[in-house]
Amino acid sequence: MTAVQKRIVINKIALTLSTLSALIALAFLFWILGVLVMKGISALNWNIFIFEGAPPGYAESGLKHALVGQAILIGMATAIGVPLGILAGTYLSEYGKNSKLAHTIRDISDIMMSAPSIVIGAFVYAVVVIPMGHFSAWAGAIALGIIMIPVILRTTDDMLQLVPGELREAAFALGAPKYKVILSVVYRGAKAGILTGVLLGIARVGGETAPLLFTSFNDNFFTTDLNAAMPSLTVTIFNYATSPYEDWQQLGWAAAFILSMFILGLNILGRVILFAGKKGK
């Protein structure tokens, strides 16, 4: 066998192995997705949206409490994380730029983005739950909000930087003060990007379980009391799935399916908006 022939054979083997690993990965991931869809859809029914949690064995049990709790937690986390993230991103892109402080903030928030979320939960437990004396929706929302800030901050920073400098200069040339230029020109130019960042930020925290375990904790019943423990889809999935009761496990699959569809939907929507925004230019 000549050297060239040998290379051709090695090439075939290596490419086959790569393709094989891609197929293996795909098989596992679609296995998980398949199970999620099959189990989830078969467990779905109207009762889920009508009834709150019930002891195992009750026919009239559902996920209303967890769905509403999840919505409340995400809504509050968004209200905390989005304004702070956007303002901080605005500082980095419009004021801090290449200063040392701006770079430090970018670096730290990059690390924060990958930091263990359960640690954030422990932190919020110490600074919110202990002083309050009990678990609460507030604590859960604050934990999620903290996780959200770096995601929004970085996308806002990146997206604002994509707005061409001439646009800002043109607005300045008309005599507009800087805050007006940012609010009316820069934000408008980066609208699609910021919106995508917000959606991805919501998707990111929407799937978090660990930081809620000991902040908003869980509750098997419907509640809107922000000062009390608040049920969430994710913690409910964890509790129901690890329970020995089959009907709870079923509800767990239904919750897992609803949660995944919500998060995939947000991710897809975010991409579509960004793509449409790019195309429009």
Add this chain to the structure above:
Amino acid sequence: MIDKIFFNFTRLSALLILVIVAWIFVVLFNHSLEAMNTFGLDFITRDEWAPNLDKFGAYAAILGSIISTTLAMLLAVPIAVGVAIFLSEIAHDKIKGFFGVSVELLAAIPSVIYGMWGLFYFVPIIRDIFGGLGIGLLAAGIVLAIMILPFMAAVTRDAMNTTPDILKESAYALGGTQWDVIKDIIIPYAKAGIIGSLILALGRAIGETMAVTFVMGNVHHVPGSILDPTTSIPVTLANEFTEADSSLYFSSLFGLALTLLIMSFVVIAVAKFYFLRKARRAS
């Protein structure tokens, strides 16, 4: 006037992130002081974790974290690199687009779902093949590997894609095969980025809680084999934080949280500031 207020608002928000990070470290440190004062170094070198005796040694949990992430990396890295090669060099455009987006979307699926799948579908398989409980280090390592795979493959592919086409074409123009180009040009060119991406995935795996909590068990013993149930730092935190009933118990859990934060902080910082920065400078 308004200009100044707006500026200060944005600056305060930006500074807030630094404050929060510093605050997290301070709070975790303060709350773990009691455990540190009581146990000293024993806290990380002893494996006796006995809440009823108020004795807390985190050795088993730390070891469990290290072994489960190592196992996950050993399984995930070769496959993730294979997937990245497939996505950046082998797949035709249409497959590349479809498969690439699927991988990115799978990376967004909440880890609690990977854990749930592992408990119901993978643990029984391990039980059937190896006997025993099924839950333990092996199950945790595999589920963690599967969970981290999409993220790892996506960032590794992005690193490989930074190789300029013209550089690849130059190697083809000398009679190189696809594999020659991958191993001699793309991997050396994107080396820093690839390593950085893999380490970043490692940083995420260390702190991952839900994918492993389902399948690890929660036993504070150094495992005899990878089939034994054991624990890891996040698993212990997830299982015991709401059960802690003494201040020393709490303090020990905060000590674990601090240990975990430092471990992941260091790993992520190495990935970001050494490898990924080097990669960005090169390209």
Add this chain to the structure above:
Amino acid sequence: MASIIDIKEECALHVRDFEFTYKGSSAPSLKKVTMPIARHSITALIGPSGCGKTTLLRSFNRMHDLYPGNSYGGEIEFEGRNILTPKEDLIQLRTKIGMIFQKPTAFPMSIFDNVAYGMRLQGIKNKTELNDRVEKALKDAAIWKEVSDRLKHDANGLSGGQQQRLCIARAIAVEPEVLLFDEPTSALDPISTQGIEKLVIELKERVSIIIVTHNMQQAARVSDYTGFMYLGELIELGQTEELFVTPKEKLTQEYITGKFG
């Protein structure tokens, strides 16, 4: 109708009724191109951007095959066969027909390994042979003096002009019959450009050269034959001096006098 000179000397390549269509495009980007390439001489391809000169150049070593979906028509004859057939061995073809790109493309390895790369691909492992041939290639590419004391250094530490000469050394080390130059000086300063042009002229003693350039002066300085392309067609191929002084086609004249492009 195109005006194509009849080359009396031996030809390295012969393009006949060649057509090329990019993936997904309905019309061919190159239309019925017929063109002889004289052996051991320099043929320049000029024309406004988008005229197809680089597309034609990249057909000679079947570079387009890296991106699936492109299609060829007609024929390109090399060493007595049509190289456009599916059974053509592209690895062999590319070692016979080398290529230099618009930008220097030093591989992420040492200077020595860069030059030795093509030889190693062919299975040459013998240290002395590699050493000798690397040295010879570097000397032929007029860069030996500058790098002989740092062969083990990373090639990316060299200047742009040095890197481009290194790429030429790398290409000639495998002793090709034909060398394709795709705007080789477009990323270089005037002095480096001069060096590369001088080198190209020296190289034609041993290889046949096709050079795509956006710079008409460069074509005039280095080439023996020049082909003018426009909208995917070869409008005129002639001896360089004649084409620039007394072009036969009106389009050629308009282009070289700067009326468009």
